Amino acid sequence: MGRDAAPPGFTRFRADVAYDGTGLAGFQLQPGKTTVQLRLEVAIQAATGGFSRVHPSGRTDSGVHARAQVIHFDSATRMAPPQLLRAVNAHLPPEIRLTRVARPRTEFHARFDASGKEYRYFIWNDPVQDPFTRTTQWFVPWALDVAAMRRAAALLRGEHDFASFTANARRDVGSTVRHLRRLSVTREGPEITITASADGFLYKMVRSLVGFLERVGAGKLTPNDARLLLDARERNRQVPTAPAQGLFLWKVWYGAISSARADEE
């Protein structure tokens, strides 16, 4: 599955896609399941009259949301991007929406051209759950020490081998070294937001980082355990995987990330 250009007579399209992953079995096609890819391919076919394979910047797991997933596909349609956006949206269920359609250069590849990604994870940290964020936040009723979570996050930022923070290292082809440019923890009232951006992420890496940070916030682990875990390079029961419903694929970058930009908090 290498890079290729749109075949003659076909146009390559790039689209930004938002989805509420609550009732969906993740992005990728799976026999007998309703996935984002299935819904998109069915809607594009209904809108254009021809089948298009949909390629995302990367998969998202069952129950994970996207504010701006990026996909590409080739189509023989003559529709202009705004028209295609309306036509595809008319065939999508309301939990999935194209928010933008563009005609990139003909070799644009949603996955291979991605230079970085940002995920956000939301925690509702209050003794009482919020009725309105049940499907978009992780409800943690015990008190979390955000200052401790920030100290742990600071130790995780930068370039490290994150083998201890992936659910299945064997699923990750090649190196488990990643450059975590940003890992921030902010609180506004009962809502804690964890923002992670990197050149790329391992399988379930963000949910593993969040699972670890929650344990630190709860006082069950210390910020310094981040060092020990990074050094261990092996998954450990001290790193739980945070639940899917709090996770959003927030942004995908294409093109060079300014090297002048220092690692952020």
Add this chain to the structure above:
Amino acid sequence: MGRDAAPPGFTRFRADVAYDGTGLAGFQLQPGKTTVQLRLEVAIQAATGGFSRVHPSGRTDSGVHARAQVIHFDSATRMAPPQLLRAVNAHLPPEIRLTRVARPRTEFHARFDASGKEYRYFIWNDPVQDPFTRTTQWFVPWALDVAAMRRAAALLRGEHDFASFTANARRDVGSTVRHLRRLSVTREGPEITITASADGFLYKMVRSLVGFLERVGAGKLTPNDARLLLDARERNRQVPTAPAQGLFLWKVWYGAISSARADEE
């Protein structure tokens, strides 16, 4: 149904309640329907072992949400407020939550003592619907002129006869004059928030005001039509009722509202 004190051996409780009204048939008990009142009375009985009638600050319609509805009820329970809050929440479905329980003076009445209310109405104004606000905002795909909506809102603020802005004037006992202290229209990106506060509201008044403001924003009516409608004192087809899912009962005030506080935008 007059004001009364808690009977001997009973304690009066006040609670703030948040609910996602999406799957609920409004607040009030109705044969064969799942309502907020039914869920609360069942949960309180399960938590305390005795039946308590629940009295709200006012009803909300089917599909309408509450960030902070206020209720009162009497119970023979010996539980302290924080304990009662946890016990009742443990028996409520996740779309309804007590967010605070208190012991007010024994004659406190959620409806008769309310001195004012604030509602907020949310509109998602963008050509593409947002997958995450389908059940909490009204999706309006055509462009809305917020400046025109504000001019109309300014004419509606203050003390007026709002008979043209209620769904069924006969359902409103007594005067249809209300003092609309605040009616503001703000926009942040695609999200328009309409905030309305008053000493009291007529039946479906907020959704009627929003329905009218949307028509002004869409250019189908002019701000000055507000004057004509107020003067007409009769419901008119020019005032549609905005859908329930965008409406939140946001706050209920008890005690005097400072008379120094001028009408706000």
